[in-house]
Each structure stands twice: as C-alpha cells, then as structure tokens.
Amino acid sequence: MQHQVLQTFARLKDARRCKEKSAMTVTIRDARPEDEARWRELWAAYLAFYEVTVDADISDSTWRRVFDPASAIAMRIAEVDGRIMGFALYLTHEGTWIRGRDCYLEDLFVDADARGKGVGRALMDDLVSTCKAKGWSRLYWHTSEQNRTARALYDSYVESDGHIRYRIRFTA
Secondary structure (H helix, E strand, O other), X not given: OHHHHHHHHHHHHHHHHHHHHOOOOEEEEEOOHHHHHHHHHHHHHHHHHOOOOOOHHHHHHHHHHHOOOOOOXXXXXXXXXXXXXXXXXXXXXXXXXXXXXXXXXXXXXXXXXXXXXXXXXXXXXXXXXXHHHHOOOEEEOOOOOOOHHHHHHHHOOOOOOOOOOOOOOOOO
C-alpha cells in the first residue's frame, strides 16, 4: 500500500513538473499516411539512439503494416503545435494466462527537443486509456537498462516485474 501511495505521489509530482516545464499542447492521434516522412526521421533517430540498424525493407514493411487492417501493429502519433514529435508502435495478441488480449508497446520515441516536456507521458497515458477502453488485459514493454530517461517515465507507471528478456535471432 505504501508503495502505491509513493507511486501516485511520484506521478502527481511528474505531472506538475511537466506542466511547469512547458505550456505546449500535446495531441495524440492515430498515424496517417501523410505522416510518413516525419515518422521516418524519428524512426532513424530512434534506431540511432539504440545504435542499431534495420534494413530499409523492414522499415518500409513496418510503415505499411500500420495501415494494413490484417496487421496487429498500430501507431499513435504525438503532435506538439502541429509538428510530429513522437510515436508509439504497439500490437495486441492473445495470451495463455489471460482471457482478453495483451498489448505490447514495442517502440516509443520522442524527439530530443521534446523530451522531458510531457510528450512521452502523453503517449503512455493515451495507450493506457486505449487498453482500458478496449478491455485489453495487460500492457507491457521493455527498455534498455541504460535508458534512464525512459525508465524514470515507466517507473512512474509501474515497477519492473523482475522478468529478464531472452532473444534468439533467426532472421531479420
């Protein structure tokens, strides 16, 4: 109980700090085809941040799947004063321990110029609201241990559940 109170206090403090830092308006919406050029700029910055490369055809495929009704991948866009400053890519899937669907936040990125100004929190709040509205069972994600900025945001929602990720690569 004490931990929950501390988490709630931390969220309120973070929200107050975000309001103090910026009077900007963040709008969260579904991705649209005309967002492609700006998304690609942010996507490239995201990949550079994590020091990874992804083949161009994979990036192309990711973009196409966002708009494919048969795909489980979806994207929310964060706009600040009409400019795209962040995105969240997520997907839903069935699970073996739940009745509903799980939502996996695969990628969340905010332009460096907008970090610490509530854009990441707005994307997270939007996804939490979406999960609740659609009756999905859980929202989960992972991030690099070294990404202190993201971890501070994520820790304000929930503490790590202690699971360690393992990954075997077969193909790109």
